[in-house]
Amino acid sequence: MRDSQLAMARFLRDPDHTAAPPGVEQRRLNIYRDLVYNNIDGFIRSGFPVLCSLYTAADWGELVRAFLRRHRCQTPYFLEISQEFLQFLLREHNPRDCDPPFMTELAHYEWVELALDVAAEQPPEPVPVEDVLAQVLRLSPLAWSLCYQFPVHRVGPRFRPVQPGQPTYLVVYRDRADAVRFMEANAATARLLELLRDNDCATGAQLLAGLADEMDVPADTLLAHGDDQLRDLLQRSVVGVAPPAGSAVQKLP
Secondary structure: OHHHHHHHHHHHHOOOOOOOOOOOOHHHHHHHHHHHHHHHHHHHHHHOHHHHHOOOHHHHHHHHHHHHHHOOOOOOOHHHHHHHHHHHHHHOOOOOOOOOOOHHHHHHHHHHHHHHHHOOOOOOOOOOOOOHHHOEEEEOOOEEEEEEOOOHHHOEOOEOOOOOOOOEEEEEEEOOOOOEEEEEEOHHHHHHHHHHOOOOOOEHHHHHHHHHHHHOOOHHHHHHHHHHHHHHHHHHOOEEEOOOOOOOOOOOO
């Protein structure tokens, strides 16, 4: 029985180059073959719609077939097929002439959107704040600070950059309405968000003062700009007010 199942699996992974298992009606083989391919193709298309739009039907089909043929998934969950496909592109796929140079970066960006959409965590609770610089703020678990060589948030059928340009800094996050959004950033904001990750004691003013030292700019200038920026990040639910040190986290039963 096990040998028969493995033979069927090998055939379904690569029906064009693998002999069909004996004793199975061709009509049934065709149904199983198409069902497996169409299901996998559908999950990948829904997870990477922009990437898919850049290919002809034949080139896209070849890519999906290569994924089926060569990649060994580490999870049985359909929702994680997108992550498996991303790992395939990063580690196993041999780029073709039809693959854009930003292929893996675009795929990662689209996967981040899906990962945030299905994440179990919740964005920070809204807390009224008068003096944001005096607050201890922390990066939301649903906010990812990203840096790419290509402007992946602008890529589409009408815009396909050939060469990398200046670094593209993006913040992708899920807000309190459970909508996944993004905002453009710069190197200073990216560094600030890094400092806010897991922060549990430094105030906004202290973090900005430290950032000013790193950047070798006047602290007053950065504090004035940083006040507005922190308020904006707080409003967007990219950051939240950290709970008091030592406070217990109440979990629902």
